[in-house]
Amino acid sequence: MAFFSSNQSRVYLTRLLWFFIFFCSLTLSSSSIHDLLVSRGLPAGLLPKEVKSYTLSENGTLEVFLDGPCLTKYENRVFFDSVVRANLTYGSLIGVVGLTQEELFLWLPVKDIIVDDPKSGLILFDIGVAHKQLSLSLFEEPPDCKPQGMLKNHVRKEKGFEAVR
Incomplete structure (x- = not known):
């Protein structure tokens, strides 16, 4: 029946x-962007707490929207545009746009971020002219990201300089 x-x-x-x-x-x-990163073999702390939203297309294009441009620090200072884009694959962000890193007083664009072997404890940042390996432990927790002007003024005051207007 x-x-x-x-x-x-x-x-x-x-x-x-x-x-x-x-x-x-x-x-x-x-789910949060930080959960997504972890599910794709990347550390949660690659992107700051201030992520407002994100989109992930079927072809792997990731767009991350922040409240506004901001600065944070891992080993060196890092600047996030209000929109960060990359192709997300397991263990990597390739073709990153909207992220720059300070190296020897120069701001260089981060092109790729790769975790080849999580057991190594290292993450690779391709900054165009060089590849830089950092400890994955720097990226365990999403950092606070300060609006551009606030962090610059804070750094100047730490060094004993006042901002001149």
């Missing part, structure tokens, strides 16, 4: 499948 005809069964299964896909997409979109 059948309760549904084969057409009714197909319609029911199709609706159930669409409901499942919709539910999964809601669940994924409500």
